[in-house]
Amino acid sequence: MAEHRQEQSAQDAVLTRIGQLVMLHHGGDREEARRRLLALWTELGEDGDPLHRCTVAHYLADTQDDPFDELAWDLRALTAAEEHERAPAVRALYPSLHLNLAADYVKLGRTEAARTHVRKARRSARGLGDDTYGDGVRAAISRMELRLGEGGLDHLRSE
Numbered sequence: 001m002a003e004h005r006q007e008q009s010a011q012d013a014v015l016t017r018i019g020q021l022v023m024l025h026h027g028g029d030r031e032e033a034r035r036r037l038l039a040l041w042t043e044l045g046e047d048g049d050p051l052h053r054c055t056v057a058h059y060l061a062d063t064q065d066d067p068f069d070e071l072a073w074d075l076r077a078l079t080a081a082e083e084h085e086r087a088p089a090v091r092a093l094y095p096s097l098h099l100n101l102a103a104d105y106v107k108l109g110r111t112e113a114a115r116t117h118v119r120k121a122r123r124s125a126r127g128l129g130d131d132t133y134g135d136g137v138r139a140a141i142s143r144m145e146l147r148l149g150e151g152g153l154d155h156l157r158s159e
Contacts, residue, residue: 014044014052022059034063050084053077054093061100071104094124095137102144111148118144 017040025033037060044052054077061073078097084090098121105114121141128134144150 014040014049015055018052018055018059025059025063030063034060037063050080051087051090054080054084054090054097058093058097058100061104067104067107071101071108074100074104091124091127092133095121095128095141097121098124099137099141099144102148106144106147114144115148115150118148118150 018037021033021036021040024036037056041053041056041060044056057073057077057080061070061077064070064073074097077093078101081090081093081097098117102114102117102121105111105117118141121137122145125134125138125141128137
């Protein structure tokens, strides 16, 4: 029992660190946030908790200047999520992960790949709650669908 609490405390500490680095990025220090997130990525290693790896990669993507690097980090985030996909916290990330990939592919001019990921985002968004997070993600998916000409009922045909 004490061992489980210790493990949970360590897990919470990593999530707290990630949150602090995200705040650093949102506060305008993109370079420092990227440097510290990369250090945390290295610290977690290949065998690190998949949820932590997914979260760090997800936020590292946002700190990239090059769209190809952003795509690479978003793909790493999706891979880490797939390693831990049964956890509810990870399933809740899928719509956002696919939406980010759709945006990456738009930046790179790869419209069909973007459409594939926005459809996956829409399908996975069914599992989101009716709360602020879920509403925000669904609205962002709708905006991306419209941008890609996937609005209306088009996304239903691919299911």
